[in-house]
Amino acid sequence: MSGAANNPYVVTPPDKTLSVEGVAADAKAVGDAIKATELVVKHKLYNVTTDQYSQTSISVPNDCTAALYFACDKALVWPRNFTNGTFIFQCFGKITDQVLNTLPSTNLSINLYYL
Known part of the structure; x- marks a missing residue:
């Protein structure tokens, strides 16, 4: 985990790529990723x-x-x-x-x- 993620004084923008560890994920990117996943019953x-x-x-x-x-x-x-x-x-x-x-x-x- 990066030091920035543990420092309450550093503002880190959400990760829109869903690939950076220790950073909050962007909600829209998460929603889009879930929509793209197709479950076939x-x-x-x-x-x-x-x-x-x-x-x-x-x-x-x-x-x-x-x-x-x-x-x-x-x-x-x-x-x-x-x-x-x-x-x-x-x-x-x-x-x-x-x-x-x-x-x-x-x-x-x-x-x-x-x-």
């Missing part, structure tokens, strides 16, 4: 069948850096575990009498949205 559909314990698993694609959201039209899919690129889900159906019902041996379509 990807999607993959999995057709799976739950086991006798209402669990199922999916392997994430190799280009997945972050799983954002799981969606299923027939069930609530609850991620229980993630190991070696595979999610294991507990799957629940309709709620009756304030109880989550399980879905053993059920075919489901799970949508994965990811970065």
Whole structure:
């Protein structure tokens, strides 16, 4: 860090290049840099069948850096575990009498949205 950054009596203008260490970054330059960064949300559909314990698993694609959201039209899919690129889900159906019902041996379509 430069001595000027630690000296309260020296006024240093904000860094518009976002490349100078120890100097405040220019807010507009930061905003422009964030706008220029494009995040592409990807999607993959999995057709799976739950086991006798209402669990199922999916392997994430190799280009997945972050799983954002799981969606299923027939069930609530609850991620229980993630190991070696595979999610294991507990799957629940309709709620009756304030109880989550399980879905053993059920075919489901799970949508994965990811970065």
